[in-house]
Amino acid sequence: MAYDTNNIFARILRGELPKIAVYEDDLTLAFMDIMPAVEGHTLVIPKEAAETILDLSPEGAAATIRTTQKVAAAVKKALGVPGIMLAQLNGTAAGQSVPHLHFHILPRAHGLEMNFHGRKMVDAKVLMPVAEKIRAAL
Ligand code: AMP
DSSP states (O other): OOOOTTSHHHHHHTTSSOOOEEEEOSSEEEEEOSSOSSTTOEEEEESSOOSSGGGSOHHHHHHHHHHHHHHHHHHHHHHTOSEEEEEOOOSGGGTOOSSSOOEEEEEEOTTOOOOSSOOSOOOHHHHHHHHHHHHHHO
16 A cells, blocks of 8 residues: 555654654654553654655664664663563554554563553653653663
8 A cells, every 4th residue: 555645743743743762863763652551651763754664764774673772771771660561553454543654662660551543542741751851761
């Protein structure tokens, strides 16, 4: 299927929708998930127009995993959790809801309950201090 240039993350990349960014470079962007499954839930996307991992160039894939590794380390340190879960869904059949490739970075701890997909929008005022902690840990 053709890439939808008006998907939410394409619009975030163009600056048409707000984001709470924690990291950005020439090829990638990391920002807070607006409906976090758990505190510290962060997303990493390539700037390249790619719907799934199968559409991404090898260079885009390398850059995206590099940023995911870097930001995952910062999320782990900032949230003080022992575990980090990464998730990346390809296609609606796999549960992908935004058709622009993204990695989920999810802090995990024993006994910390989590629904993989968040259901409740969280106010920017709540997300901003968490983002600040992650940025400080980069
Ligand atoms: P997926 O189901 O893997 O496609 O995940 C999409 C994720 O994007 C979900 O966890 C949503 O909460 C998140 N999301 C949707 N819209 C926004 C937005 N405007 N800003 C940040 N995260 C978003």
